[in-house]
Amino acid sequence: MSEEFLKVARAAREAAAELAPLPRAAKDRALRAVADALVEHGKEIIEANAVDVDKAREGGTSEAMIDRLRLDEARIEAIAQAVRDIAELPDPVGEVVRGGTLPNGLELRQLRVPLGVIGIIYEGRPNVTVDGAALCLKSGNAVLLRGSSSAYSSNTALVRIMQEALEATEVPAGAVQLVPGLTRDSVKELMRARGLVDVLIPRGGASLINSVVEESTVPVIETGVGNCHVYVDADADLDLAVQILVNAKAQRPSVCNAAETFLVHVDVAERFLPMALAALSEAGVTVHGDERVAAHGGVVPATEDDYYAEYLSLDIAAAVVDSLEAAVAHIRKYGSGHTDAIVTRSQGAARRFVQRVDSAAVAVNASTRFTDGGEFGFGAEIGISTQKLHARGPMGLPELTSTKWVYTGEGHLRTSKGTVIPASGG
């Protein structure tokens, strides 16, 4: 590992030990100081951001991507406000998750504690730099940020301003670190930093996430790949089903909780498909359907790949299924375990679907778009986990913590005959 990387990783580790026991008030004060500093130094941030924007334009980046990269006064104010909002959220650290007195008199508590050092590998927008840092600080964790090289100048300025703001607070400035370097080597170093980094959270497209999962020896929380399904059951209210389907697909097609495939039960396919295809067409959606769907016209024939696709665009795959069980099997085979919805009036069908679909979230008679930390009332979200260990679904502050068992006795000894408590020696 490079000296440069080890330096920031060790600084984060030391800061994490100092940060972990800090009370909520100290962390909230630090977050407000960070928010103030970002607004105060807005001009510097915009200047640094201009370097990234110019480089992107020279490199021929699309205007849509450049817009995601660009910071202005209003966006910086919004970023600062998000930090203030995180300061208002309850502190997960110290929460007693379970606790009680054991039969032998030991007082046992399971407490929430910070994870330690969290690495975040992300693409695109520089707001993640601040948002990720604020979520980690609030949950008592130090953070190693490895953003997109296209935002390196912006991220460098943002991290420097956050660190300078922390200098005047009880939170150690070392708790927020930008991973140095622009090359893929720095991602590799993060992935190999077992013992220095406690968890890695990749935020971005499927290829970034897969490569981190494959190569990392640091534990990873997978986020965000969403091949979400809407299944229209034989007992569905078809009007509602059309509306849920169009909302799930078209309300915001670029996000992970947007629908990418719909499945319809054969018994209602003849009635549902003309309604659905007309509504989707009106919303500008291209349907990639199997033979039974394509028979209705205006449909692109689907290939196997379409069912695996996370389009993130105004495209949707479609198939007719012969039963609820066939829908579940399709979802288990092609899905990404993010969110899958059933539209049905049947309590039994809903129950079977919920029990058998193995995804982070299952929606019944609701759009898949509700799988979201904000909608769930978490106040903030670091991402949506599609893995089963540690955290599944939208991840808020508690998902950025671990737990610690604490037991308190008065000299409790364990013996082959049970607990013995010797008399105090005074």
Place this chain on the structure above:
Amino acid sequence: MSEEFLKVARAAREAAAELAPLPRAAKDRALRAVADALVEHGKEIIEANAVDVDKAREGGTSEAMIDRLRLDEARIEAIAQAVRDIAELPDPVGEVVRGGTLPNGLELRQLRVPLGVIGIIYEGRPNVTVDGAALCLKSGNAVLLRGSSSAYSSNTALVRIMQEALEATEVPAGAVQLVPGLTRDSVKELMRARGLVDVLIPRGGASLINSVVEESTVPVIETGVGNCHVYVDADADLDLAVQILVNAKAQRPSVCNAAETFLVHVDVAERFLPMALAALSEAGVTVHGDERVAAHGGVVPATEDDYYAEYLSLDIAAAVVDSLEAAVAHIRKYGSGHTDAIVTRSQGAARRFVQRVDSAAVAVNASTRFTDGGEFGFGAEIGISTQKLHARGPMGLPELTSTKWVYTGEGHLRTSKGTVIPASGG
């Protein structure tokens, strides 16, 4: 991957999907059938075990190790009883972890669900084969067992008898699988079976666990390496401290929650060390001490390695520290994050120690030996996690589950203006 391995892994995966939605009663009936079958087929098991025992004896295995391998009627009865005990435990699956109605009327629940397919890689005693399988089944998971090659004949018989017993129950027999083959290749296949296996739990020594953690692309839960500390504070009741120390070290030195190092505050070292060294000596313990400890005689000089060591024997490392903070720093540097104890009468010292020691369990005025699923009231334990993600400390049935979010609406759509619920189409 070998066809042989893929066959059992796919069978486990299919069985997991069938097993997940089964109600508790079906799983308990299956566990009782397994327990009965083990007792009924005791003779076959003992015969198969004799093959392993003979091979071990020919290979020059120590009598202590052979004793751990050996099965007789009483041990089989105890194994069967443990399965019956697991049937009596509450089912974690279906538990509502969090839930409520969102402001927009969506009913949101976070439910416990099985992880899916769990791989267990273990050494030593064949009872883990049955115990691991029973814990996985009870928590709705299929299991791939990869035991020690020294117990292969025993494990083959045990798995066959469990599968035959399951044939007559609602639990699919494929839910319990022995990973075929005796070589390290089969461990490698397990570690690379991402998508087929949801989590790997290595149970055994540090080298097994480290190699799995380093090489596995399947998420791993680390268990069991314990370099536990007893810190005797300046404000300790020294008589109690001696008893806690001797209990933590010597009551059962071969287990992961036994103490491997003690640290004593310099202010009480002169009084404490003569008492402690005498008591440890009487218990047959060899002390490996730093200069200040060794000054008291009867002490082997400690090297750096001693402080990292998990002796699992009647040896203990020892050092004098200048402050509670120095004790914490020592533990953070050399410890394994399992269990660390403080002996003190000071509330403030206990609080500082609990906040700053970053371990799965922290004991205050109690022996480290209490970090145990049985002692904590879990009823059963699959191991003690020393990692921070997913599960930390003793792992019972809930730690073998994930969660799933379910939300139920009446046609809820997400729009830029908030939730919209269209009128039902009837």
